[in-house]
Amino acid sequence: MQVVISTAILLIATIIAASVFTAAALSELYTFQNSFQQIGSKAQAYYESSITIIGEAQASSSSGMAEIDVWVKNTGTTSFTITGTASDSQYWDVFITFPDGTYTRFPYSSTAGSCGSNQNGCFNVALLNDITGTGKWETGETVQLTIITTSSSLSSGAYQVSLSLSNGVTAQDNFSFSSTTTTTG
């Protein structure tokens, strides 16, 4: 009788231990699954994102600072929010390499045509052809980046613009200006 009770107790203890182990192991497996799904989702968003810089032009802003206008086309299938507090554009990186070899990163400004209190230049974003009317930058749509520099004029020569989106997708393009005065509209 004593042996049967001992065996039963041991059996129950073993089942409990096995259940605890199984629950822990399955929990870890599901965590592993979620992690891989997140990695997959991010990779998917990256591979489905594509942007193309289609043109650049020099302009002068109302504040007297020289501007560079850059037109960028969404040639991928991922859409981006460019206005409001949840905008993706506040996480974008815009770099300009100037003819003298120096380069500058321009921060985002939500105020059109102004950098606010930022003395180091900035960039604004405007969606030009919101075909679907969602306010998001979607497939085939074009945005205009207005980069406000800290100089009153831009020297002639070779420039490079680089735009990195919040998911790491990057586009860059080389362009040059002549010494003539230019405006955009």
Place this chain on the structure above:
Amino acid sequence: MGFDTIIAGIYFVAVLIVSGYVITDTVNRMSDMSYESVLTAATMQLNKIGSSASITKIDARVGNEGGVVYVNLLNTGQLKISSADFPKMDILLTYTDSDTGITQTHWCYYSSDGPLQNPSCDWAKNSTISPNPSPSLVDPLNWDPSTTLSITIQLAQSQYVMPGSAGYLKVVLPGGSSTAGNFTFTG
């Protein structure tokens, strides 16, 4: 073989089945995601590689209503561009005014009702040409390969331009491929 051994065996097999299911499910989901990503990326590239156009004619004039540029575009790609995708085309018009020496660049808005709806620059299908795109034996609304789309680019009167001004036109298709050409405004 005791009762406890059988229970342990059943338990072991159950754990193996559940673990196997979870791992297989994870791999399946990852495969599906990878497949979709690769498919989408390939489609994007095919849209870019398979679509191309060339400018066959540019006629730029300065009239009472401002500068007008008439352009014929030949679809030299393998894909048709549907009329619904015309708003996804980009027209970048740059010109240096011969009088002032000022260079201006405009991203022109698509206007389905014909120019001019926007403040500086609009473009639309040339309404005086029919059929457009041409020829249109099949699929008359869409811009098929080997057919020509005629467009009109209208600059607003406020956009000062004089005859003799040199210009540069860039047309970007919905997939991102582009074509460009030079022209001179005539009186």
